[in-house]
Amino acid sequence: MADDAHDEPAEADAIAIQRLYTPAMLAELVGVPVAAIRRWERQGTLQPVKVVRRLSHFDFEEVGVARRLAQLLAAGCSLRMVDRRLAEIARLLPDSPRPLADPRVVVEGRRLFLRLGDDLAEPGGQLLLDFDESSLADNDEAPVTISIAVGQRAKQSGNGDALQALIGQLQQEAIDWEDEGRLDRAAESYRTLLMAAGPQPEFHFALADVLYRANDLSAARERYYSALEIDEEYVEARASLGCVLAETGELELAAATLEGALQYSADFADVHYHLAHVLDRLDRPAEALEHWRTFLDLAPESPWAAAARDRLAAAGRGD
Known part of the structure; x- marks a missing residue:
């Protein structure tokens, strides 16, 4: 009986690990550099479900968030622009501290929409933010160098x-x-x-x-x-x-x-x-x-x- 009790948690842990993604795996899965995954983790945009000896593990919910971020990059948004716009979105949705984890938020090209109504499959929505060319140009200043x-x-x-x-x-x-x-x-x-x-x-x-x-x-x-x-x-x-x-x-x-x-x-x-x-x-x-x-x-x-x-x-x- 003691052996069985010991084996069950180990088996549960093994099953759980199968559903988790390391930074490198997640980057490969969504098609972004692993540096982007680490950046979003540092900023709290992606949140690991466990960290073991400094190695982060992400679950499938975070895969969804990473896919949305990857969509914005693929549409031509820079990493810095995504960072800034996410901060703005958080202010627009004070009840949703992680907007890209909110199922009401939809990414279409450079635009973010908020679904209206209870049915998330309902077409149409309210425009939250447009990552347009002018905003990219106006806000992408070069970094300041500290010697x-x-x-x-x-x-x-x-x-x-x-x-x-x-x-x-x-x-x-x-x-x-x-x-x-x-x-x-x-x-x-x-x-x-x-x-x-x-x-x-x-x-x-x-x-x-x-x-x-x-x-x-x-x-x-x-x-x-x-x-x-x-x-x-x-x-x-x-x-x-x-x-x-x-x-x-x-x-x-x-x-x-x-x-x-x-x-x-x-x-x-x-x-x-x-x-x-x-x-x-x-x-x-x-x-x-x-x-x-x-x-x-x-x-x-x-x-x-x-x-x-x-x-x-x-x-x-x-x-």
């Missing part, structure tokens, strides 16, 4: 409130430069942020992500290492490091790094997926197949599930 010297002075001043305000400004500046596609300036902002805030693993991770997107894999690798030196249980940093090592051809080290991530989070489906790829490249097919199967068990509805099923089918045919 490293300013960050150093704020840290040395001993004024805690001023330092926290500066840290917030620097975070927003880095995000804005990312939105502009100026990854070099975003990296500079994150370095200034680290100078002001001190070594924080999440800031090293954010800088590593920007450097990776800028194709500076060597520098990205070092920043992922820096994040892990501060927090060895930062599983998303460990997984990202493994992927970078795989891209640079360091397959044995990549496999060891990804296996290390699983020691901290055995249910991290993304890691099983990437590790399976690495093991296939290392010509270790039996081990790879175990991870392909585990990945599908954990994330059968993942946007990567089809690739995993194809690989298992090929193995069954002896390809």
Whole structure:
């Protein structure tokens, strides 16, 4: 009886995990950069249902919110414009703190509508906000740059409130430069942020992500290492490091790094997926197949599930 009582919660947890999406999975599912998912999470627009060792998990309700955000991006809205307009919508709907999670709100192109009446399927609605060309042009100013010297002075001043305000400004500046596609300036902002805030693993991770997107894999690798030196249980940093090592051809080290991530989070489906790829490249097919199967068990509805099923089918045919 004791064993049965122990197994039931574990089985329930496994079923629940199958219905959750990591940031990378969610980004792939809705077709946006993973940096956008992390940005919306930081701002509270997306809310994870659980966070394990800094790794966020989102449920299907958040998939719906992410799809609406992705629709706005696909229609030509910038990330900063979406941020600003969502703040305005929140003021228009004070009873709905998360408008894009409100089923009454409908996205059509750059426009947001509020359904009228009790029947949400009823056609027609009230226009809430129009993300038109003029509003985009009027409000998309370039980010303001804060120098490293300013960050150093704020840290040395001993004024805690001023330092926290500066840290917030620097975070927003880095995000804005990312939105502009100026990854070099975003990296500079994150370095200034680290100078002001001190070594924080999440800031090293954010800088590593920007450097990776800028194709500076060597520098990205070092920043992922820096994040892990501060927090060895930062599983998303460990997984990202493994992927970078795989891209640079360091397959044995990549496999060891990804296996290390699983020691901290055995249910991290993304890691099983990437590790399976690495093991296939290392010509270790039996081990790879175990991870392909585990990945599908954990994330059968993942946007990567089809690739995993194809690989298992090929193995069954002896390809």
